[in-house]
Structures are given as C-alpha cells and as structure tokens.
Amino acid sequence: MPGFARPSDATVMEWREKLGLWLAMLFVLGTMACAIPVTVWTVEPSDNEARKQIQPLAERGDVVAQYRLAMAYRHGIGGVKKDAAQSWTWLARSADAHYEPAMIELADAALFGEFGQVQDTARGLALWRDLARQGSVDAPVRFAMRLDDAKNTWADPAEAASWYRAAALRGHRFAAYKYAQHIEKPGPAESQIEACAWYGLGRSSVDVERLQAGMTAAQRERVARRRAELERGGV
Structure with a gap:
C-alpha cells in the first residue's frame, strides 16, 4: 500500500516481547485477585x-x-x-x-x-x-413559600405576599419577584406599574419588558421612579 512501511523483523520481535510481558503481568494480577477473600470486595467501608x-x-x-x-x-x-x-x-x-x-x-x-x-x-x-x-432575610421567604403552596391546608396567599414583600425590602431578589407575581393584575394600569417596579427590583428583565411593552412613556417613567424608591428602602 502507498505510504506503508513494513516494520523490520527486530521491531516485530520487540513488540512481541512487550506483549508477552504485559500478558504475564495480567496473569499474576488476576491470580492475586482470586486469592483475596471475597468479603474484602463485598463489605462496604464503615x-x-x-x-x-x-x-x-x-x-x-x-x-x-x-x-x-x-x-x-x-x-x-x-x-x-x-x-x-x-x-x-x-x-x-x-x-x-x-x-x-x-x-x-x-x-x-x-x-x-x-x-x-x-x-x-x-x-x-x-x-x-x-x-x-x-x-435572617431568608427565613420569611421560606415561610412565604410554605404559605404559598396551595396543597397545604394552611395555605394563605395574602400572608405569603406580605412575607415576600418584607424579605424583598431587606434585599431578597427572589422575594421581590414573587411579590410582583402576587400583585400583578391584568388591566389596571396602577397594578401593572407597581408590579413592574417590583419585577425590576427582583431583576426579572423579561417581566419588566413584558409589562412595559403595553405602557406609555409616562407610565414607564413612573415605573423607573417607583423602582428607585424601592431600592432606597421606600415602602
């Protein structure tokens, strides 16, 4: 075949010797493994x-x-x-x-x-x-999640929203996002503006863009002012 050089007899012999050495080593290792009691392999370390x-x-x-x-x-x-x-x-x-x-x-x-x-x-x-x-700031969020789970008999979405809000004002971004979900209502502009500001506080750009798509320039400016107020710790 073009480009193929037949190895010399010396090279072939060297390969055979190395292969024989490896096979001998594998045989020895296999024998040693068989001599080890089975319990060593089956008992998990404590x-x-x-x-x-x-x-x-x-x-x-x-x-x-x-x-x-x-x-x-x-x-x-x-x-x-x-x-x-x-x-x-x-x-x-x-x-x-x-x-x-x-x-x-x-x-x-x-x-x-x-x-x-x-x-x-x-x-x-x-x-x-x-x-x-x-x-900590995480505790009210965890509590709110338990109150927010509809499958629990003690579920209370209104109280959950209040704890999300409290945590959000302490700087918890996920809490701000969850609170925005609770207060967002289709239709009323005021609800949309307030929810959009809280989504912004929670760094949910997708939801901010979604709500601002239907807002006027004046309403978007109100969102920006409200978000700035919240970031300063306003209520």
Whole structure:
C-alpha cells in the first residue's frame, strides 16, 4: 500500500516481547485477585463520622454539630442508626441555641408532623412567624413559600405576599419577584406599574419588558421612579 512501511523483523520481535510481558503481568494480577477473600470486595467501608467526629462536638455544645447529628440520626447515616428520639433531642438543643437551620426544621416538624412529632399546625405556624420576624432575610421567604403552596391546608396567599414583600425590602431578589407575581393584575394600569417596579427590583428583565411593552412613556417613567424608591428602602 502507498505510504506503508513494513516494520523490520527486530521491531516485530520487540513488540512481541512487550506483549508477552504485559500478558504475564495480567496473569499474576488476576491470580492475586482470586486469592483475596471475597468479603474484602463485598463489605462496604464503615462510615463513623457522626459517632466518632460529630457527636463529641455536639456534646460540647457545638450547635452546627448538634444539627448535623440530628440529621444523621434522622436518616441513619454516618455510622448511626435511625433514631427519631435522638434526632429530636439534638435538633431541639441546636434550635434552642438559635441555630437557624435547626429552628427551620423544628418549625416544619410541627407544621408537617416530622421527626416523630405529632402534627400541630397552629404551633408550626407560630414558630415560623417568630422565625420570619427574627431570623435572617431568608427565613420569611421560606415561610412565604410554605404559605404559598396551595396543597397545604394552611395555605394563605395574602400572608405569603406580605412575607415576600418584607424579605424583598431587606434585599431578597427572589422575594421581590414573587411579590410582583402576587400583585400583578391584568388591566389596571396602577397594578401593572407597581408590579413592574417590583419585577425590576427582583431583576426579572423579561417581566419588566413584558409589562412595559403595553405602557406609555409616562407610565414607564413612573415605573423607573417607583423602582428607585424601592431600592432606597421606600415602602
């Protein structure tokens, strides 16, 4: 064939020697593998992180470790078995120390009946309201999402909108977007202007363009003024 150079006999012999060496190595490795007890290959390595590393920290009062230990007992991971009582004990200790993720789980435990607790909707909502008032900017958004879910018997879109608004005024963009969805109503210009300003606060350019497409120049100017007012912390 054009361009094909037949390898020399010496090269062929060198290739054969290398191939023989590789085959010999594979045979030895295969023999060694067969000699190893099967249990070495089938038994999963133990993971005792929760019991050996996290629990000592939790016992010394580390609120993050207490929360992680509660989750480990809840799901039966990290070298511990599922234990609803232990999970609840450590979760409560972390929540009592005002660790927000634990406080969220505690409120949900009452709201949904989790961690082996009896569902208590009134208590769950009360815990969530306290957390939304006192917690981080993310807490009111999380609470609003639970109130905004129509499949929940305690759904309350009006209260959800109020918590979205509160979080948006603290700088939460997603909350601003959700609040805009709640107040947007087809038809009335005032509703469209207000919703458009909140969409702008939430950086939802698609919705801003959608609403401004049907506005006059004067109305778009009002949107810009209202958005600037909101960004300054106005109500």
